Amino acid sequence: MSKRNTILAGAIAISLLTANPLWIQPAEASQPAAKAATQSGNKETAQQTKAQQNEAKRIPPQKVPKEMTDTITKLTRILPEIDGLKVSYAEIDFDRDDREVWDFYLVKPDDSDEDEDEDEWYDSVFASVTVYADTGELIQYEIENPEWTSTKLPTTAFAERKAKDFLKKVMGDATKEYVLNRVRMQNYSEDEIEYDGEIPHAEVYYEQLINGIPVNRDALCVTVDAQGHTLSYENSSIAYDPQDFPKPEGLISLDAAAQKYQAKLGLHKSYYTGLFNPFSSSANPRLVYETEVRGGIDPHTGEYIVIGESDEPFHSEVVQVQPTKPVRSVTNREEAEAVIESLIGVDLSSYRFKENDEDYYIEYLWMKTDEDTETSDYIRMEVNVEEGRIEGFYRDYDMDRADEANPTLITKEAALETAMKAMEQYLDPSVTQLNVTHMDLPYVVVSNKKGKQTGMEQAQGLSQFSGPAYELVFHPVHQDVVVKDFEYRIQIDPNSGKITSVKLGSSSYGELPPNVRTVSIEQATKTYLKNNPLALKYDLNEDMDEPTPILIYMPKKDQVYVIDAYTGKAEEFDEYDYYPY
Numbered sequence: 154m155s156k157r158n159t160i161l162a163g164a165i166a167i168s169l170l171t172a173n174p175l176w177i178q179p180a181e182a183s184q185p186a187a188k189a190a191t192q193s194g195n196k197e198t199a200q201q202t203k204a205q206q207n208e209a210k211r212i213p214p215q216k217v218p219k220e221m222t223d224t225i226t227k228l229t230r231i232l233p234e235i236d237g238l239k240v241s242y243a244e245i246d247f248d249r250d251d252r253e254v255w256d257f258y259l260v261k262p263d264d265s266d267e268d269e270d271e272d273e274w275y276d277s278v279f280a281s282v283t284v285y286a287d288t289g290e291l292i293q294y295e296i297e298n299p300e301w302t303s304t305k306l307p308t309t310a311f312a313e314r315k316a317k318d319f320l321k322k323v324m325g326d327a328t329k330e331y332v333l334n335r336v337r338m339q340n341y342s343e344d345e346i347e348y349d350g351e352i353p354h355a356e357v358y359y360e361q362l363i364n365g366i367p368v369n370r371d372a373l374c375v376t377v378d379a380q381g382h383t384l385s386y387e388n389s390s391i392a393y394d395p396q397d398f399p400k401p402e403g404l405i406s407l408d409a410a411a412q413k414y415q416a417k418l419g420l421h422k423s424y425y426t427g428l429f430n431p432f433s434s435s436a437n438p439r440l441v442y443e444t445e446v447r448g449g450i451d452p453h454t455g456e457y458i459v460i461g462e463s464d465e466p467f468h469s470e471v472v473q474v475q476p477t478k479p480v481r482s483v484t485n486r487e488e489a490e491a492v493i494e495s496l497i498g499v500d501l502s503s504y505r506f507k508e509n510d511e512d513y514y515i516e517y518l519w520m521k522t523d524e525d526t527e528t529s530d531y532i533r534m535e536v537n538v539e540e541g542r543i544e545g546f547y548r549d550y551d552m553d554r555a556d557e558a559n560p561t562l563i564t565k566e567a568a569l570e571t572a573m574k575a576m577e578q579y580l581d582p583s584v585t586q587l588n589v590t591h592m593d594l595p596y597v598v599v600s601n602k603k604g605k606q607t608g609m610e611q612a613q614g615l616s617q618f619s620g621p622a623y624e625l626v627f628h629p630v631h632q633d634v635v636v637k638d639f640e641y642r643i644q645i646d647p648n649s650g651k652i653t654s655v656k657l658g659s660s661s662y663g664e665l666p667p668n669v670r671t672v673s674i675e676q677a678t679k680t681y682l683k684n685n686p687l688a689l690k691y692d693l694n695e696d697m698d699e700p701t702p703i704l705i706y707m708p709k710k711d712q713v714y715v716i717d718a719y720t721g722k723a724e725e726f727d728e729y730d731y732y733p734y
Contacts (some may be wrong), residue, residue: 238260259280281295284296307381334360338725357377449687531547531551567650685708691703713725
């Protein structure tokens, strides 16, 4: 957990409790825990709420009403982690349904206040607790305690048990309205644990049940460490109306849906270098089977349904390259300007220049403005200090842009040829094949100086946009397998054909394991489906303009898996930890 994460008080609470949580008075137990909210995910409406109209009001501890301090005292029976902490201050806020919530910020009695020594505050015990003002119901909670020094992860079974016990205390019998979805392990390096105060932990996620069917959305999350501390809790449930959800009638069988899904799955091999570690075990270079499919099967028609953004891949192809030897490097301004002139054909003699020396790279900047046309040209380059290797180049300009009514756009083939010539100057000599992905052309830069739509914009229904449009993404190909977490990107102006951005990253992806003696794709597919089988769920279709709940057969766990190509074992893959160059 990062330091001083402010707990947001926007969650919507659970439906009517059927057993009394510890903090609610008997007379309050019959009150609904939340007002009805729209099933669509309760998006913001045009009408302003109190939370939008008023900033949160900070209350000093001596002015916090007794009934609210009593709420914190009662919560220590559920959260022994906050026992002995004092209220530093509180804030009154309103959730999206204009329901009053209280945010409490707690510290140890001997810790300094926020406005005193910053270093002492950073190393102190800190907790934040958010409750509803009318019932005292816990919405969110988080604690950071530098005295806790756990260095290992809890087991999955331990985390599930601790989370279940905690929710029983918080919600009573209402826990029956939720189902466990997944446990996500969050590990840290020794340096992050020792110097940043991070604690390895497990995040236990639950989904709501409507008509006994899970809703494809995280509703509850409980975070625990190996010592059994509850590090955080968040309730983002929504008070759905079950009548708004379709009944599970006239559906194809789960087995039939699984066969359709298997045909769509399309597992394939990928290399990961270990430069970033999205896996649950190690950061070593890996060869795995994976899929980009994230959707499910329509339970009425058997057709594939996309969930969220489209998972259909852009057109890609493997191209041969011949890197120059030696790789072109930059050690001074003159060499940097020679690179710029070769890439985009710009004479920089009339540009203002600035150089910034950072710890690991040098930043070269060039800029030119034309007051008569109110246009400018800005160019930036980053160079690795030790190697003289260009890590990236970026151009933001509106000079020399086409502004005729019907500009001639370069073809994607011409854009690829331009990009390839640039790439070959800077690739590691060991790279002989690249997998290139042609991104779609979403915009056309054709706005004229008067700001009116040109003929092409009117014909294609495009809005005015000033920026690069063609983007090509290159991944090295090693032993006929794409290296997924190592990439280069080049953007090209479709009007002029000039390069506007180059992102190169590291020069070499290092040594990778051989693509031999691996399990078959049939075996990998069988293991993948066994590890995360399909289940019937509701999806809110939140990517739609007017979201409507639908039934769908989709993977039971909201977790991405890969199959180790050598062992054939399934392994968690965390897309949030996957940051390619």
